[in-house]
Amino acid sequence: MDFLKSCINKKFKNDEPWKIVLKTVVASGALYGAGCLASEIRENGLGETVLAIAKKTPIIKDIIEKELAKVKSKAEEMALTSKEVLEYKVNSELPSKGVSREVLMKDLTKWEEIERSKYSRGQTSGTVYHGDRSLADFAGDVMKMFCLANPLHPSTFPFVQKMEAEVVAMTLKMFQGTSKDHCGLTTSGGTESILMAMKAYREKGYAKGIRRPEIVACVTVHAAFDKVCSKAEGSGERESRKDDHLLMPGC
Numbered sequence: 001m002d003f004l005k006s007c008i009n010k011k012f013k014n015d016e017p018w019k020i021v022l023k024t025v026v027a028s029g030a031l032y033g034a035g036c037l038a039s040e041i042r043e044n045g046l047g048e049t050v051l052a053i054a055k056k057t058p059i060i061k062d063i064i065e066k067e068l069a070k071v072k073s074k075a076e077e078m079a080l081t082s083k084e085v086l087e088y089k090v091n092s093e094l095p096s097k098g099v100s101r102e103v104l105m106k107d108l109t110k111w112e113e114i115e116r117s118k119y120s121r122g123q124t125s126g127t128v129y130h131g132d133r134s135l136a137d138f139a140g141d142v143m144k145m146f147c148l149a150n151p152l153h154p155s156t157f158p159f160v161q162k163m164e165a166e167v168v169a170m171t172l173k174m175f176q177g178t179s180k181d182h183c184g185l186t187t188s189g190g191t192e193s194i195l196m197a198m199k200a201y202r203e204k205g206y207a208k209g210i211r212r213p214e215i216v217a218c219v220t221v222h223a224a225f226d227k228v229c230s231k232a233e234g235s236g237e238r239e240s241r242k243d244d245h246l247l248m249p250g251c
Helices: 002-011 017-055 058-080 101-119 133-146 158-174 190-207 224-231
Strands: 214-218 235-241
Touching (some): 017 058, 190 224, 214 224
């Protein structure tokens, strides 16, 4: 230790205090940056890391932003140029006078008929899972009865809690779970279901000392997994797939 102190004092004996402080700050920043860079390379590979750095340069960043603007514009154009939608007036602000129920129901009925004609042909993916009209009518009747219910207030809506608990229990049974060791809750859809499931895995990993969890998935995996990695302290790795849709690990 004395030898180290002697070497340091000899190295900086002719430097003013502010220079020593400045050099210390610069050296610390450089070491921290090198550590971060090494971590990125270890997790994402040299190629991905270099590409990520290149994307931040003004020239490449400008090119990417222009291309993203084109994609955004095209997506908005596709969403807003439906010939059925263009037949109706665009309401961009609250009207000074409310629309009558009769007028609203007339429009809504027509819109529902148009949309039903699109999915009833059976050419949709990830949108309508059961197109039977009788089931839709039944679900509508149930929704009408419980549209004000809130499962976050079980003392006011105890039967909503009962129905949720039973659905969770049925699901646990399907996956050979037990009420003693497992639990669950209902979510608003696929994205939230994936987010909540990954959060549960993350917390389980934390309990085992895993601080940087990883998700290995196919390139065609649900976009919610990317959202998980961007919001949480984790990383994702996408694997390629073959023409027969089988996963190809390591490619």
